[in-house]
Amino acid sequence: MTDPNDVSALLAGPTGLGTSAARLAQLLSRARAGDLDPPQPGLDPAYALRPWGDGSGTPLYCPVTERINEPLADEVDERLAAWAKECGFDDDEIVKIRKARFGRLVMLTHADCDDPDRLLIGAKMNAAWWAADDYYADDSALGAVPEQLPPRLVLAMAAMDPLPRMGEFSVPLEQAIDAERVLVALRSGLEHMGRYATHEQIQRTCYSTFAMFVSWSAYAAWRHTGEYPPAWKYLAARQHDSFYTSMTLCDVIGGYRLPAELFYDSRVRRAAFQAGTAVVLVNDLYSVAKDLEDAKPPCNMVLQVAADRGCSIDEAAEVTVQVHNDLVRDFEASHRSLLPVPSVELQRFLRALRAWMGGAFEWHDSNPRYKTGAKKT
Numbered sequence: 001m002t003d004p005n006d007v008s009a010l011l012a013g014p015t016g017l018g019t020s021a022a023r024l025a026q027l028l029s030r031a032r033a034g035d036l037d038p039p040q041p042g043l044d045p046a047y048a049l050r051p052w053g054d055g056s057g058t059p060l061y062c063p064v065t066e067r068i069n070e071p072l073a074d075e076v077d078e079r080l081a082a083w084a085k086e087c088g089f090d091d092d093e094i095v096k097i098r099k100a101r102f103g104r105l106v107m108l109t110h111a112d113c114d115d116p117d118r119l120l121i122g123a124k125m126n127a128a129w130w131a132a133d134d135y136y137a138d139d140s141a142l143g144a145v146p147e148q149l150p151p152r153l154v155l156a157m158a159a160m161d162p163l164p165r166m167g168e169f170s171v172p173l174e175q176a177i178d179a180e181r182v183l184v185a186l187r188s189g190l191e192h193m194g195r196y197a198t199h200e201q202i203q204r205t206c207y208s209t210f211a212m213f214v215s216w217s218a219y220a221a222w223r224h225t226g227e228y229p230p231a232w233k234y235l236a237a238r239q240h241d242s243f244y245t246s247m248t249l250c251d252v253i254g255g256y257r258l259p260a261e262l263f264y265d266s267r268v269r270r271a272a273f274q275a276g277t278a279v280v281l282v283n284d285l286y287s288v289a290k291d292l293e294d295a296k297p298p299c300n301m302v303l304q305v306a307a308d309r310g311c312s313i314d315e316a317a318e319v320t321v322q323v324h325n326d327l328v329r330d331f332e333a334s335h336r337s338l339l340p341v342p343s344v345e346l347q348r349f350l351r352a353l354r355a356w357m358g359g360a361f362e363w364h365d366s367n368p369r370y371k372t373g374a375k376k377t
């Protein structure tokens, strides 16, 4: 598998002479085989204009995919499937989890980590978030019911952030969590993270998840009333329902700690939201057909724009691509403006955000989850 600008892996991959030398050797042998395309003129080689979907629309301006290592992805996916069984997912559900390739997602997005056990943190957490999203929030066929969502999310928060003991009232709560595979997955994924993360890193992830749950509750209200939001309001919800949540794992998986005063610095936070929202727009572009198949379609930027403007899906997709491309350019500018900050951790984190965007594009583009038979209207 080739990415035209994979040479940026040299800049952004794991540090260490052995790793860099191995990457260099790999790239040289691919260059000799004519396997690398030249960088696109005028672009930072870390970015490319990437055709998406059937290739007929305006390309996405997106970071390149920095690392593709299929055996590593397979290893993480194997471990993830074993864990999903322990959590209580049934055989059919495990087949779906395997197909979604969350192990491959983290191999692609966390290009600065070669350790399958650390990558497994991201695979477990993303699988658990997506399970909550599918089973509770989005997918009617899997039992998502808007009216039941907020109470279900309350238990999800309890699973992630255990309550103090409350005598007899703790017993039914613990039983309810133990009996529900999605809650077990959230709790267990976070426990795995706890083997590597500080308390502060864990709580960052918890609270960004809980903010995400507020957005899910807004969608549930909109779906329940049938009054879907205009695109601007949908984007306000997407700020916290985005891959920013997944990106809170970047330093933990990368094996370092971005100090809180930098993680929460408004400039860094803005860059992370730009990155997280950009990927979520990629997700919306790839999800249109899947979302339209639902009896009560979930909110989606393309669908909201089409409804607002009374335009076609293709036209609304173009608008979404422009918003995405502007966000990525804004991220690039944010990254550039933060380069003078003398923190190795911050510089690694910003590169990790960029790598996340590039890897997530590749994952969406190649994932069967986003290839459905539905026709565009």
Ligand SMILES: CC(C)=CCC/C(C)=C(/C)COP(=O)(O)OP(=O)(O)O
Residues within 6 Å of the ligand: 126, 129, 130, 133, 138, 241, 242, 243, 245, 246, 280, 283, 284, 287
């Ligand atoms: C953080 C995380 C992976 C949460 C899962 C839900 C989420 C924020 C997504 C980005 C997925 O959004 P959406 O529900 O639109 O995704 P699908 O189209 O169902 O894949």
